[in-house]
Amino acid sequence: MAVKTSPTPLPLFGNVFEINRVGIEPFFHGIKDKYGDIHTFWFGETPVVCINDVPTILKTFVKDGETYSGRPLDMMVTDMSRHGRNGLIFTDGPRWIEQRRFALKILRDFGMGKNLMQEKVLDEVTILIQSVKNNIKSGEKEMNLQNIIEIGVASVINAILFGYGFSTVIIFEPI
Structure with missing residues (x-):
């Protein structure tokens, strides 16, 4: 049996x-x-x-x-819609390994894995927490945290690419 x-x-x-x-x-x-x-x-x-x-x-x-x-062997929908296993998500095998190495090299060049990246993220988190506290102090009952977090993430990326973030420039408005 x-x-x-x-x-x-x-x-x-x-x-x-x-x-x-x-x-x-x-x-x-x-x-x-x-x-x-x-x-x-x-x-x-x-x-x-x-x-x-x-x-x-x-x-x-x-x-x-x-x-x-690796990826499942049978991905008919992906193979038909993307003309094979292309792109970042559906790539597999040697092409995927090459793209992964390239992406990691670029990210390391931008500071990933170093204290610099951590410092930029922590600076942004401090700004975001202060912004939420300010909104609470001003009597706001509801806040759209999704927008605040999206701006924070974009600000970290902007700070890495261009040298300055924009959370300090934008005043978060309540919903």
């Missing part, structure tokens, strides 16, 4: 309807409880292996990560 390691998938659809029926979180908790820490579910016609055990995850992806790196 074979050991069953996954819920029964439907042809073409896999377990998508079951995920939709019970919800994604209850689905994953349920199959973990029923099938154990290593199990498979089907996303359409693609099998997806789930590992829920930290030592196994470390052994699999950290110690033997090269074996599991």
Whole structure:
């Protein structure tokens, strides 16, 4: 008798309807409880292996990560819409390795991994916290934090590229 390691998938659809029926979180908790820490579910016609055990995850992806790196082989929609595996997200293999090395080199040249980058981010966080405090002191009950955070991130990027941030220039307005 074979050991069953996954819920029964439907042809073409896999377990998508079951995920939709019970919800994604209850689905994953349920199959973990029923099938154990290593199990498979089907996303359409693609099998997806789930590992829920930290030592196994470390052994699999950290110690033997090269074996599991890469993208799924069958990406018909991507292949048709992008004329193959192009771009930053869907690239795989030697092209991906080359792009990753190039990106890391450029980011290091801009200060990633150095205290300079950390200092710029911490300066911006200080400005953002002060801005939120000022809005609270002025009696604001609601603030759009998404806009404040977006401006902060853009300001860090601007400070790296052009030497100055613009959070000190822009006064954050409440929603």
